Amino acid sequence: MLKIENLNAGYGDVQVLWDVNMEINEGEVVALVGSNGAGKTTLLYTISGLIKPKSGSIKFLGQEIAGLPSEDIVNLGISQVPQGRRLFAGMTVKENIMMGAYHRNDKEKIKEDFDFVLELFPRMKERLNQAAGSLSGGEQQMCAVARGLMAAPKLLMIDELSLGLAPLVVETIYEAIERVIARGATVLIVEQDVLLALEQANRAYVLDVGKVILSGSSQELMDNPMIKEVYMGI
Amino acid sequence: MGSLELTQGVVNAILLSGTLALVAIGFSIVWGILNIINIAHGAFIMLGAYVTYWLFTLFGIDPFLSIPLSMITLFIVGYVIQRYLINLVIRAPLLVTFLLTFALEIVIINLATFFWKGDLRSVTPAYSGAGFTIGAVQIPYVRLGAFAISLLLTGLLHVFLTYTKTGNAIRATGMDIDAARLQGVKIAQSYALTFALGSALAGAAGSLISISFPIDPTMGGAYTLRAFLICVLGGLGSIPGVMLGALLYAFIEVFSGIYAPGLKDAIALFVLVFVLIVRPTGIAGKAFYH
Numbered sequence: 001m002l003k004i005e006n007l008n009a010g011y012g013d014v015q016v017l018w019d020v021n022m023e024i025n026e027g028e029v030v031a032l033v034g035s036n037g038a039g040k041t042t043l044l045y046t047i048s049g050l051i052k053p054k055s056g057s058i059k060f061l062g063q064e065i066a067g068l069p070s071e072d073i074v075n076l077g078i079s080q081v082p083q084g085r086r087l088f089a090g091m092t093v094k095e096n097i098m099m100g101a102y103h104r105n106d107k108e109k110i111k112e113d114f115d116f117v118l119e120l121f122p123r124m125k126e127r128l129n130q131a132a133g134s135l136s137g138g139e140q141q142m143c144a145v146a147r148g149l150m151a152a153p154k155l156l157m158i159d160e161l162s163l164g165l166a167p168l169v170v171e172t173i174y175e176a177i178e179r180v181i182a183r184g185a186t187v188l189i190v191e192q193d194v195l196l197a198l199e200q201a202n203r204a205y206v207l208d209v210g211k212v213i214l215s216g217s218s219q220e221l222m223d224n225p226m227i228k229e230v231y232m233g234i
Numbered sequence: 235m236g237s238l239e240l241t242q243g244v245v246n247a248i249l250l251s252g253t254l255a256l257v258a259i260g261f262s263i264v265w266g267i268l269n270i271i272n273i274a275h276g277a278f279i280m281l282g283a284y285v286t287y288w289l290f291t292l293f294g295i296d297p298f299l300s301i302p303l304s305m306i307t308l309f310i311v312g313y314v315i316q317r318y319l320i321n322l323v324i325r326a327p328l329l330v331t332f333l334l335t336f337a338l339e340i341v342i343i344n345l346a347t348f349f350w351k352g353d354l355r356s357v358t359p360a361y362s363g364a365g366f367t368i369g370a371v372q373i374p375y376v377r378l379g380a381f382a383i384s385l386l387l388t389g390l391l392h393v394f395l396t397y398t399k400t401g402n403a404i405r406a407t408g409m410d411i412d413a414a415r416l417q418g419v420k421i422a423q424s425y426a427l428t429f430a431l432g433s434a435l436a437g438a439a440g441s442l443i444s445i446s447f448p449i450d451p452t453m454g455g456a457y458t459l460r461a462f463l464i465c466v467l468g469g470l471g472s473i474p475g476v477m478l479g480a481l482l483y484a485f486i487e488v489f490s491g492i493y494a495p496g497l498k499d500a501i502a503l504f505v506l507v508f509v510l511i512v513r514p515t516g517i518a519g520k521a522f523y524h
Contacts, residue, residue, distance in 0.1 A: 050412055074418035086413035088406045090471075099406055102399065103418030151417070 001026045001186055002047070002078075002155060007056035007066070009046040015054065016042040018210045024155065029187045031201035031218065033194045033231065039210040040190045041083050044157050048080045049073040060155070074103050077154030083163065083190075085144040089133030093124055093143050096132045100150025109152070117146040120176040138169035145173060149180065156180070157188040162196055174200060194231040198222050206231075238370050243488050245371050251484035252381035253446075254464060255388055255477045256439040260432035261461035263391075266471045267408035267428045269328065270320065273335040275461055276454025277342040278433045282308055282440025283449040284350065290357050297357045297445045298379060304441040305434040312433025316426045324425065339454070346451035354448040362445070380442040387438055391431070392473050404428050408471070463502055467509055469516025478517050 002024040010016040016039045024030045032040050045051045047058060049070035058066040065073055079100070087096050097117060101110045118125045121142040127135060132143055141161060148156055158177070162170040177200075181187055191197035198204055198218040206214040206227070214221065221227050261275045285304040289295040295303075315338070323330050365374035395401040406414040407424040415421060439457070443449070460483065468479025486505055490498045509517060 045412075048416055050415060069420075070415040071418040071420050074416065080416050082413060082416060086410050086416075088409040088413065090409055091402070091405060095402055099402060099414075099417045102403060102406075147417070 001028075001061060002188075003057075003059040004047075005057045005059075007043075007046065007053055007058065009042060009051055009053040009056075011042075011051070016210050017046065017053075020056070020207075020210070020212055022205055022212065022215075024186060024188060026186055027184055028203065029181055029189065029201045031197035031204035032188060032190045032207060033192070033197050033204055034207035035231070036192060037209075038207040040207055041159055042210075043207070044080055044082075044159050044188075044190060047073075047157065048078060071103065074151060077152075079148045079151035079153035079156055081144050081148035081156070081158045081161070083159040085140045087132040087135075087140055087143055087147070089131065091132055092129050093132055093135070094128040096143055097124070097146045097150055100147035101152070104152060110150070113150055113152060117149050120149075120179060121146055138165050138173070141165060141169070141173055142176075145177065153185075155186045155188065157190070159190045160192060161189070162191060162193050170196070194227065195222075239492065241369075242371050243492055244485075245373065246377075247484040247488040248481070249373070249377040249381045250488060251477070251481040252384035253439060253442050254460060254484050255480035256384040256435060256442065257457050258461040258464035258468075258480055259388055259391065259473065259476050260435035260439070261458070262465045262470060262476045263404075263435075264429055264432040265465060267404060268320075268324070268425050270331045270335065270429075271328065271462070272429075272432070273332065273458060274339040274342060275335075275432070275436055276456070276458035277339045277346075278308055278312065278436035278454070279440040279443065279457045280346060280449065280451060280454040281311065281342065282437030283444035283453065284346065284440075285437065286441040286444045287355055287357050287449060290359070291355075297359055297441060298383070301383065301438050301441045304437040308437030308440075309430045309434035312436075313426050313430035315433075316429035317422070320429065321422060321425065339458075343451050343454070350451060352450055352452070354450045356448045357444045359445070374446075376445045380446060383438070383442060387435060388473060388477065391435070395473075400427065459499075463506055466516055467506055469518040472518050475516060475518030482517070 004020055004022040007017055007020040008015060020043060032043065034040050042051065046053050049068050049072070053066050056066065057064060060076055060078060063076065065076065088099065097114065101113070104110055123139055124142055124146055127139060132140065135143060145158065148158070161173060177187070189197050189200055198221055201218050203217050204215065204221050205212050206221070214224065214227070257279065261272060264270055264272050282304040285307050286297045286300045289300040289303060290297050320331065320334065323334055361375050365372055367373070395405055403414065403419045404424050404427065406417065407419060407421055411421060464476060464479035464483050467482055468475035468477070482505070483502060486502045487498055490501045494501065
């Protein structure tokens with residue numbers, strides 16, 4: 001579904017990603033793990049078109065999307081729940097969620113999806129007319145995931161969902177995401193919490209200082225002594 | 235000073251606040267969403283005033299009826315200027331856009347002076363001096379009409395920004411550009427539309443001003459200053475903030491005109507400094523458009 005080859009990208013003169021190769025198949029849940037500053041968010045921004053790559057190729061459903069403007073990439077079916085949630089703080093929860101469907105015109109399907117995300121996150125139903133900035137951290141993350149889902153993505157990318165949230169809240173949100181996955185969604189999960197990510201995913205890539213240093217099935221990585229030592233502290 | 239003078243002052247200030255809110259609102263959305271302090275805003279107001287003046291003088295079109303034409307004209311002017319000029323420096327530091335719009339103001343004023351001369355001109359429909367009185371308080375029709383239209387346009391802007399998809403996209407752009415792009419918002423389009431709307435509202439303000447006050451090509455500068463003061467007083471980023479700022483500023487302008495003519499700007503700036511010390515975000519705070 002998504003095929004990244006020899007991708008180089010960064011900010012201005014600072015190169016962050018070095019010859020990154022990665023592949024996500026339809027229906028798969030893939031984790032991208034790595035420590036702070038490894039380039040995970042940069043990779044997601046490049047896929048979403050917020051950053052123009054220096055070189056390399058990103059193919060989505062066979063089409064080259066490297067360098068396309070972000071609105072075209074959303075239209076093709078890639079949606080992102082960005083790190084730090086990035087909600088529109090002054091807008092209501094409902095307005096935020098509906099912004100996810102901004103590029104869509106299929107009114108009835110939008111209504112269906114809206115009902116679905118409210119069912120996934122019943123807490124959002126109670127908060128619909130509240131300003132998003134007034135929500136708790138966990139609620140904001142629910143709102144951000146709901147917004148990401150409203151794009152009706154073929155590929156959903158979630159960046160650092162667990163960051164700064166209580167474990168119980170993280171669990172609740174991942175349970176909702178599991179329901180989305182059960183419906184056949186393709187998901188890319190980016191996490192610093194390696195164990196958490198590997199539990200969710202079929203396969204994983206390990207990014208370190210902008211390079212993919214390891215990849216394999218989640219089980220393989222969990223058994224890998226280096227991963228155990230460096231990322232799980234076992 | 236008697237209570238009649240006081241009451242008349244209050245009424246004048248309230249009526250003036252409508253037009254001032256309209257003067258400031260376009261300036262405010264451009265500042266809030268594009269992060270551009272548009273020095274040429276007053277020049278757009280002047281162009282709107284001249285649209286009304288020429289339509290009235292050449293074709294006898296009622297000044298109130300010419301408002302939509304003035305808005306459409308300025309909408310197009312604003313859209314083109316943003317898309318093909320300001321967009322070139324949109325990511326540049328504030329000072330660059332500041333200088334660019336400053337230059338733009340000079341160009342527009344010079345062209346206006348060249349083509350239309352510097353004379354003071356007036357729009358004088360038959361009803362321009364007429365009004366009615368409540369008790370002994372005088373209410374001129376044109377001022378009341380300007381007040382009503384200002385409120386109407388401000389209300390329409392609020393409805394547009396809150397209840398339409400495009401309006402929401404504009405607000406989202408102002409709050410978080412990258413997050414807006416991730417939802418598929420075309421930022422360049424959002425920006426051009428916002429600037430065009432801001433210009434159209436400046437055009438409407440110019441039309442209303444031309445009915446009550448004499449106009450000339452340099453009239454805009456004073457309105458840019460007023461718009462700036464009102465935005466900072468009320469707080470950037472919300473329509474209620476602008477209206478509050480306009481109301482406060484109108485009272486300062488009217489009452490300093492009665493008690494201390496000539497000190498108007500000094501008093502306004504003094505109040506501004508005071509507000510900024512007590513409440514640095516402005517009276518209504520930073521809300522980003524609702």
